[in-house]
Amino acid sequence: MNQEFDGQRAFRHIEYLSKTIGARVSGTPQEKQAADYVQNEFKSYGLKPVELDFDVDNDVTTAYQFEILEPALGEIPALPLAGSPDTPPEGLTGEVVFVEALQPPYVGPHIEGKIVILANDGLLGRELQPLLKFKPLALVHVGHTMGLDPNTFHVIMKETNHPYQLVPTFHITYDSAVKLWNAGVKRARLTLQTARGRGQSYAVYADVKGSLFPDEIVVIAGHMDSVPRDPGATDNAAGTATMLELARIFSQRGSFRTLRFAAWGSEEGGLVGSFKYVLELKKRHLQEKSSPDYIEGYSKTELEQHLLNINLDVLGMSIGHNAYNVVGPQAVKDYIHALTCEMGVRHICADGLYGSDHLSFANVGVPGVSFQREGVGTHYMHTAGDTIDLIDPRQLKVIGDLQDVLISRTAAQGYVWPFERSVPTFSPALQEQLVRRIRYAVKYLGMDPELAKQPGS
Ligand SMILES: [Zn+2]
Structure with a gap:
């Protein structure tokens, strides 16, 4: 042989x-x-x-959805980030804000309680702390290249973000983000449910x-x-x-x-x-x-x-x-x-x-x-x-x-x-x-x- x-x-x-x-x-x-x-x-x-x-x-994701309510664009293809916390079963509804960098004035009290579309891909670990500090409602990451599937994984992110609370996190493609920007998106709803198992x-x-x-x-x-x-x-x-x-x-x-x-x-x-x-x-x-x-x-x-x-x-x-x-x-x-x-x-x-x-x-x-x-x-x-x-x-x-x-x-x-x-x-x-x-x-x-x-x- x-x-x-x-x-x-x-x-x-x-x-x-x-x-x-x-x-x-x-x-x-x-x-x-x-x-x-x-x-x-x-x-x-x-x-x-x-x-x-x-x-x-x-853990197995049982349901996930990202819907744009205002204007009524409906569902946008999105994937949840592995390790993300769940939303309540009825989802989280909130105002949408684009954030393009992780330092002031891009982050600040204006993001509190909002759904943040983060156009700064690849930042999934400790780097998010300046943003999480201002308590956003949820986070939507944007992929960095047209047509590329989002990277939805980051190792032990739960540990690395301590002491800030993680929020439900999704990924969308760069293409979707451009569409949302052009539409002047104002309100959205995120739903994520996970069955936790061993x-x-x-x-x-x-x-x-x-x-x-x-x-x-x-x-x-x-x-x-x-x-x-x-x-x-x-x-x-x-x-x-x-x-x-x-x-x-x-x-x-x-x-x-x-x-x-x-x-x-x-x-x-x-x-x-x-x-x-x-x-x-x-x-x-x-x-x-x-x-x-x-x-x-x-x-x-x-x-x-x-x-x-x-x-x-x-x-x-x-x-x-x-x-x-x-x-x-x-x-x-x-x-x-x-x-x-x-x-x-x-x-x-x-x-x-x-x-x-x-x-x-x-x-x-x-x-x-x-x-x-x-x-x-x-x-x-x-x-x-x-x-x-x-x-x-x-x-x-x-x-x-x-x-x-x-x-x-x-x-x-x-x-x-x-x-x-x-x-x-x-x-x-x-x-x-x-x-x-x-x-x-x-x-x-x-x-x-x-x-x-x-x-x-
Ligand atoms: Zn490997």
């Missing part, structure tokens, strides 16, 4: 995940279908999958056991879930597909070190699946370390056996540029840079924290690197437009071959592991982001708060 990374095979995985299954929202049967698909693929490569499950919120989510993984160093583990992973109404082809059926193709080739070729291939559920809700995985490791680590059998400097817990996490999140777009973010030693950055130069694959080493599952590993002391594709194609992220049409199998092959060489030279065929096992100290602002994430995950998963403590704190 073909032992090279096959872009077409990866493409077919994306097709199955994003088209046959479609949106794979945390805690839904579709996410479970994706988890089953990954496990069946692992089995077909002769690997033995392990499944972790955990409870998550599973569901089950999953993390699945399988090992290609190391032939020489089985106790040295490199995790190669991507998340399999997507946001509501989003087929999630680039984000992140593509990362899952790339991971699967790598699992297939390395299951045939073997590896000196243990390669653990993983697909996480519930990344979009706050990296929950990968946190479930690392927090279980950390829990066992603390137990093992306090046992008399553990010898400091000699024994290694399973957590300590983890050397690196290679994370794959948002890939495959025909048009875009390649980037990677390292949360680990400088040597990892330098090595990947040298490799991409040698292979003639353009890549940018990006700074800052790319918000994905490698951060869960960083939080428990395991270095990570995340590979992504950026640029215009990312406008479709978290929208109904993130479809297979954006994907080019040749771009999957480029990233797949890079991963193949990176994994082969270091983990699979290297006699000495080349990187220090360390996570850098970040600026206080970035450090706070990391801490906020682990606290959120520990609380969300109902685990022991002690697990959120950082080494040395």
